[in-house]
Each structure stands twice: as structure tokens, then as C-alpha cells.
Amino acid sequence: MNVVSPTVVLTPLVQESFAVPGFRAALLEEHPLGMLPTPQDVKDAVMWLASDKARCITGLDVSVDSGAMQTGMPRPTDVARHAGSDG
Amino acid sequence: MTSFAGQRVVESGGNGGIGKCIAKCVVDAGAWVVVGSRNVETLSAAALAIGAQNAALDVRDWHGTKSFAETATEKLGGIDVGVNSAAVEEMAFLREHAPDHVARIAAIQFNGAVHFMQQASNVMLDGGNLVNMASLTGSIAAPGYIAHGGAKAGVLHALQVAALERPAVEFA
Numbered sequence: 001m002n003v004v005s006p007t008v009v010l011t012p013l014v015q016e017s018f019a020v021p022g023f024r025a026a027l028l029e030e031h032p033l034g035m036l037p038t039p040q041d042v043k044d045a046v047m048w049l050a051s052d053k054a055r056c057i058t059g060l061d062v063s064v065d066s067g068a069m070q071t072g073m074p075r076p077t078d079v080a081r082h083a084g085s086d087g
Numbered sequence: 088m089t090s091f092a093g094q095r096v097v098e099s100g101g102n103g104g105i106g107k108c109i110a111k112c113v114v115d116a117g118a119w120v121v122v123g124s125r126n127v128e129t130l131s132a133a134a135l136a137i138g139a140q141n142a143a144l145d146v147r148d149w150h151g152t153k154s155f156a157e158t159a160t161e162k163l164g165g166i167d168v169g170v171n172s173a174a175v176e177e178m179a180f181l182r183e184h185a186p187d188h189v190a191r192i193a194a195i196q197f198n199g200a201v202h203f204m205q206q207a208s209n210v211m212l213d214g215g216n217l218v219n220m221a222s223l224t225g226s227i228a229a230p231g232y233i234a235h236g237g238a239k240a241g242v243l244h245a246l247q248v249a250a251l252e253r254p255a256v257e258f259a
Contacts, residue, residue, distance in 0.1 A: 001204070001208075001216075001217045001219075001246060001249050001250045001253055002216070002217070002218055002219075002246070002250075003218065003219045003220070003221040003242065003243065003246050004218060004219075004220055004221065005221040005222050005223050005225060005226065005239070005243075006105075006220075006222060006223060007223040009105065011104065011105075013176065039104065039105045039108045040108065042105050042108075042220075043105060043108045043109050043112055046109050046170060046172075046218050046220070047089055047109070047112060047113065047116070048089065049216060049218045050091075050096070050113070050168045050170055050216050050218050051089045051090075051091065051216070052216075053089060054216060055216070058250045059246060059247055059250030059251070061221060061226070061243055061246065063223060063226070065223045068223055068227070069223060069226060069227060072227055072228070073223075073224070073227060073228065073229035073230065074230075075230050076230060
């Protein structure tokens with residue numbers, strides 16, 4: 001029994017949200033790896049935990065977050081600060 | 088690719104998005120899969136397209152979730168793996184969310200997760216792996232996610248309780 005905890009995943013819906021000026025830059029600033037996970041990245045973590053390879057793992061929260069656990073999530077003021085930098 | 092040869096898998100939310108992506112991959116890896124969704128209009132075709140079976144499922148409904156688990160068990164002859172990826176993506180700030188926002192989000196994100204954990208566990212008689220989709224917003228504060236993040240924090244806590252109550256391996 002385990003969980004997978006993704007950050008903002010690069011889905012079509014999220015890509016649409018990049019139309020908000022500053023949002024993409026503010027988001028990436030809070031992800032130390034400099035990229036957002038794709039649905040495939042999340043799927044890979046789920047597949048591992050669902051497989052026999054994880055048979056001795058339980059109660060684990062696997063963050064698929066490009067490091068955002070360490071930095072946080074952008075606030076509206078961060079988005080405003082970046083507005084204009086990435087359209 | 089990790090093999091799921093012969094594994095019998097149930098998945099909620101396998102009708103689209105990441106859930107469908109997971110369902111397709113476990114089918115491709117050799118598993119027998121039943122996907123469930125409340126979007127019954129599209130569920131059958133979506134399941135057929137990836138080689139899975141399907142059954143109606145609304146994880147908000149305890150009785151419906153129980154029926155889904157039992158139906159899937161009949162279709163597959165047992166369940167080895169459960170994946171709960173049913174979710175709704177909706178954000179709202181504290182000061183402006185709609186009157187029913189918290190209840191709607193909690194119903195699927197928290198209640199649904201616990202319903203699925205319970206009902207899948209009850210048909211996974213030989214142990215096996217259960218995976219729930221949670222969210223980083225359950226661990227760290229994200230503006231606009233007061234209901235979503237709160238519900239996911241609940242899922243993370245429920246996981247700890249459920250993991251203690253349901254050992255992955257039971258020693259005789």
C-alpha cells in the first residue's frame with residue numbers, strides 16, 4: 001500500500017495554463033530540476049510500486065516532483081514578478 | 088519494461104489522462120485489467136482501445152465501489168493489484184471558493200481514495216500491491232489548493248493507517 005505524489009504534471013491542461021504571463025517561469029523556478037514531470041514519469045513510479053519489485057515496500061509516498069518538495073510552490077506574487085519574462 | 092504477466096489489475100480513473108496511460112502500460116506488460124470510471128459514455132471505448140475490460144465506478148459511492156471490486160473480481164477471477172487514479176482537477180482560493188467546492192473535492196479525492204483502498208483490499212485476498220495517486224499539494228502548501236491539498240494530506244495519513252492495518256505480506 002503506497003502512494004505517488006506528483007507535482008504539477010506537464011499535461012495539455014497545464015500547458016494551456018502557461019498562457020498566464022509569468023506562470024511558467026514561476027513554476028519552473030520552484031522545480032530545481034528545471035522541468036516538470038510528464039504523465040510518463042508519473043506512470044513509471046506507479047508501475048514500480050504496483051509491481052513485484054516493490055513487494056517489500058509499504059506506507060511510502062513517492063514524490064514525482066522535480067525537487068519541488070524542497071522549494072515550495074509559486075505564490076501569486078511570484079507569478080506577477082515573472083509576468084513579462086515569458087509572455 | 089517491468090512485467091505484469093498474468094497479473095490481475097483493477098484501476099479507477101483509467102478512462103483518461105495519467106490513469107489511462109497507466110492502464111495501457113500494464114496491459115502492454117501482460118496484465119489483465121479492469122478499468123473503472125464514472126464517465127460511462129466513454130469508458131467502454133476507452134477500455135477497448137487499450138485492451139482492458141471495464142466496469143462503471145464512482146469512487147465517491149461506497150456501495151458502487153464495493154460493486155466495482157466484486158464485478159472486477161468476477162471478471163478476472165481475483166485481483167492482484169489495485170491502482171486508484173480517480174481524481175478531479177479543480178483549484179480555488181480560500182476567499183472565493185464555491186459553497187460546495189470542499190465537499191465535492193473531498194468526496195472524490197479523500198472519500199474515494201479510502202473507499203477504493205478498502206474495497207480493493209477486501210478482494211485482494213492474497214496480498215498484492217495497492218497504489219493511490221496523491222499529490223505534492225498534500226505535503227506542501229500550494230495556493231489555490233486548500234481543498235485539493237487538504238484532501239490529499241488526508242490520503243497520505245490514511246495511507247499510513249492502511250499500511251499498518253494491511254501488511255503487504257502476512258506471515259502465517
